[in-house]
Amino acid sequence: MRSVSQAFAIMRLLADSDALTLSDIGRSLELSPSSCFNLLGTLLAEGAIVREAPGKRYRLADAWRRSGLLRDGDARRLVDRMAPLLTRFAQKHEATVGLWQAASRDRMQLVAHAESNAVLRIHLARGQRQPLGGGAVGRAMAAAQATGSEELARRFVAVRWQKAMSLGTYADQVEGALRAGYAIDDGYTHIGICTLAAVVPQQRPEFCVSASVFAGARPAADLATLGKALIALANADPA
Structure with a gap:
């Protein structure tokens, strides 16, 4: 029930x-x-x-x-090992960083996060959930999962987009995430916020790291650098 x-x-x-x-x-x-x-x-x-x-x-x-019945042991250990890396990344890149876990067929959940010491910064609430297809995380996960067109459409329509976009544009951005190794959402899910995301490889259920900055605050070249750094974070051995 x-x-x-x-x-x-x-x-x-x-x-x-x-x-x-x-x-x-x-x-x-x-x-x-x-x-x-x-x-x-x-x-x-x-x-x-x-x-x-x-x-x-x-x-x-x-x-x-x-x-411990409600905890996934391997997931818990990953979260604990990643926590200090998230903190260092947030300070170095002056971004709000999150670690997201696919919680169900329809939702993802924020299981860890870190913020920089900047006076103006984006705040995340641990435990918050969002539709599986939403944000840069949703695109990154879809790219990593080689999601088919029917499932991609199902995820797309479940999101309340704050900036209008078409399914075709969404699919193109998923393809872009596959090529680049990271996804980007520039104000579509949350107006004024630009988020990048990269999947943590070889983890089941899927985990994804994200970095959020204020939209328009950084040129494209800096965002590309941030994306590459996020890939390195996702592939880091936190042991």
């Missing part, structure tokens, strides 16, 4: 996050406030999560957290 799936999605989110508010959870999983409230109430009653006071934040119950 859909409610059971949503309940487990909440638990997986809390397994990979610190304590979160109802708003944090609803925004990350795209749940309405009423649905999120009811699901949290059920999980509280069953002892799967606990509510911290003050602040009305929720966290996974200690027994569930210790069990």
Whole structure:
């Protein structure tokens, strides 16, 4: 049932996050406030999560957290190893960096991120989800998966594009990502933000690193340099 799936999605989110508010959870999983409230109430009653006071934040119950049942061990180790590399990359390139994981047939999830110390910077919320086809990450994953035209169209129509684009343009950009080794979304998913992404090779489920900067802030040559650096980050051995 859909409610059971949503309940487990909440638990997986809390397994990979610190304590979160109802708003944090609803925004990350795209749940309405009423649905999120009811699901949290059920999980509280069953002892799967606990509510911290003050602040009305929720966290996974200690027994569930210790069990590790909601965590993918290999994925967790990858996230832990990549974390310091993300931080160094963010500072060096003055960009907001993310590590995304394909969470389902329809969604990807941000599992780690880092920001530079710039006064003006782009903020990401760990645990947030977005449609699998969205952003530079969606294009990079589609290119790496050699996604067919029917599946590519399915992913495309599921995205709420903020700047109009056609399926043909989207497909061309996926092809471009395949050739270059990284994808780029210049304001289509979020107006004013330019994001580049490269897939972390030989990982299942797929992981992808992204770097976001303000649109128009850097010339094309600098974006190409950033893209190549992102490829190197995706292929880095963090051991």
